[in-house]
Amino acid sequence: MNGSSTGARSGPLTIRGAVLERIGAERPYARSAPLRVQELTLDPPGPGELLVRIEAAGLCHSDLSVVDGNRVRPVPMLLGHESAGTVERVGAEVTDLAPGDRVVMVFLPRCGECAECRTEGRLPCSRGSVANNAGELLGGGRRLHRPVGGHPDAGDGPGAGDGSGAGAGAPAMEDVHHHLGVSGFATHAVVDRRSVVPIGADVPAGVAAVLGCAVLTGGGAVVNAARPGPEDDVVIVGLGGVGMAALLVARALTSGTVTAVDQQESKLELARRLGADRALTPRQAEEDGIRAVAVIEAAGHPRAFETAVRLTAPGGTTVTVGLPAPDARAEISPLVLTAEARTIVGSYLGSAVPARDIPRFEALWREGKLPLEELISGTIGLDQVNEGMDRLADGLAVRQVIQF
Numbered sequence: 001m002n003g004s005s006t007g008a009r010s011g012p013l014t015i016r017g018a019v020l021e022r023i024g025a026e027r028p029y030a031r032s033a034p035l036r037v038q039e040l041t042l043d044p045p046g047p048g049e050l051l052v053r054i055e056a057a058g059l060c061h062s063d064l065s066v067v068d069g070n071r072v073r074p075v076p077m078l079l080g081h082e083s084a085g086t087v088e089r090v091g092a093e094v095t096d097l098a099p100g101d102r103v104v105m106v107f108l109p110r111c112g113e114c115a116e117c118r119t120e121g122r123l124p125c126s127r128g129s130v131a132n133n134a135g136e137l138l139g140g141g142r143r144l145h146r147p148v149g150g151h152p153d154a155g156d157g158p159g160a161g162d163g164s165g166a167g168a169g170a171p172a173m174e175d176v177h178h179h180l181g182v183s184g185f186a187t188h189a190v191v192d193r194r195s196v197v198p199i200g201a202d203v204p205a206g207v208a209a210v211l212g213c214a215v216l217t218g219g220g221a222v223v224n225a226a227r228p229g230p231e232d233d234v235v236i237v238g239l240g241g242v243g244m245a246a247l248l249v250a251r252a253l254t255s256g257t258v259t260a261v262d263q264q265e266s267k268l269e270l271a272r273r274l275g276a277d278r279a280l281t282p283r284q285a286e287e288d289g290i291r292a293v294a295v296i297e298a299a300g301h302p303r304a305f306e307t308a309v310r311l312t313a314p315g316g317t318t319v320t321v322g323l324p325a326p327d328a329r330a331e332i333s334p335l336v337l338t339a340e341a342r343t344i345v346g347s348y349l350g351s352a353v354p355a356r357d358i359p360r361f362e363a364l365w366r367e368g369k370l371p372l373e374e375l376i377s378g379t380i381g382l383d384q385v386n387e388g389m390d391r392l393a394d395g396l397a398v399r400q401v402i403q404f
């Protein structure tokens with residue numbers, strides 16, 4: 001069909017993926033099953049696109065935020081944005097990757113042409129953001145399709161398959177939206193070339209996956225936004241996958257005191273094991289008078305943001321990475337900002353240029369300075385994705401990774 005592509009497969013492909021059918025389902029998700037694993041039809045890659053066989057996909061709070069409605073996106077949507085895999089087929093205009101190459105998916109493509117793309121990562125690509133908000137790929141449109149309402153015979157979640165529609169000729173088809181240009185909770189994905197970064201054959205699949213979101217976001221917030229000096233103190237508030245990755249990167253790059261802050265004792269224990277000099281609850285950190293010149297908020301809650309601001313030293317920088325609900329509000333003192341010459345800065349995608357920064361974190365991992373395996377708190381199958389969302393919502397997981 002698409003004679004301009006090279007690689008083993010041609011024509012559309014039948015894949016299995018986890019589709020979010022509706023927003024704001026009741027908990028537990030294990031019972032309400034907002035994500036339904038089902039068969040879909042995936043178009044062949046366009047000229048500037050790739051077909052990737054997914055090896056692993058991490059569950060990030062930003063996936064949960066689509067499920068619980070904190071970040072409203074169009075449904076049905078095949079979720080997942082922290083994934084890695086092997087290229088199976090490339091479009092005619094892709095000249096620097098070939099079938100067999102391994103790639104990390106990045107959740108915001110950089111078009112390389114807009115004004116924002118000329119800010120060294122400081123601003124998110126405007127064209128990439130428009131495509132992401134529409135649930136489309138950077139080149140426009142959707143490559144995922146299914147019979148209206150899903151395949152009658154596929155899927156194992158509630159609501160799957162009452163048999164109606166069988167035998168009535170070709171079913172009417174509908175598009176399924178892409179999540180952040182990736183849709184990685186699936187056996188395969190078609191993505192824009194600008195949504196991937198190549199990765200070495202020696203990187204385990206789970207580690208490759210977390211490089212694409214947790215490490216790029218948390219690590220990038222440290223090196224690109226907070227930019228501590230080699231002896232500066234660092235505080236991380238919120239110790240999920242993103243905050244724990246920020247902790248690992250800070251530990252690898254600074255000899256100052258690194259303080260980890262979370263409400264969950266299990267997170268504090270892990271942070272100590274990963275090299276935090278101090279691991280404290282928000283209250284303990286404030287009572288102990290902790291202040292640092294580089295503070296990263298990676299919780300996604302306004303109270304955590306307020307904690308992060310209060311723990312920032314004179315002249316220091318608070319980097320906010322979390323994505324709270326749009327109507328969340330925080331209280332801060334403008335006077336303190338002025339009197340202490342402080343900076344508050346937001347950071348999306350680690351303020352990163354992924355093609356520059358992912359290889360940097362990959363090299364630190366290879367040198368043994370960034371034990372990224374420690375971020376993976378559990379491995380699950382695609383069919384357990386709803387249970388995984390429950391664990392994430394309970395704050396019990398660092399990174400759960402779906403292995404294919």
Ligand SMILES: NC(=O)c1ccc[n+]([C@@H]2O[C@H](COP(=O)([O-])OP(=O)(O)OC[C@H]3O[C@@H](n4cnc5c(N)ncnc54)[C@H](O)[C@@H]3O)[C@@H](O)[C@H]2O)c1
Pocket residue numbers: 059060061062065213214217237238239240241242243261262263264267282298299300301303304307320321322323324347348349350392395397398
């Ligand atoms: N800016 C970006 O580009 C980007 C990328 C990925 C994720 N995110 C966002 O970053 C945040 C973290 O993501 P994650 O996947 O690591 O989430 P997570 O749910 O795994 O971890 C959040 C952690 O914050 C802790 N926490 C909650 N409230 C707190 C408080 N008041 N004080 C201290 N700790 C508190 C929780 O106990 C938990 O350990 C989310 O909001 C996510 O949507 C942003």
Ligand SMILES: [Zn+2]
Pocket residue numbers: 060061062063081082213214
């Ligand atoms: Zn993420």
Ligand SMILES: [Zn+2]
Pocket residue numbers: 110111112113114115116117125126127128
């Ligand atoms: Zn751009």
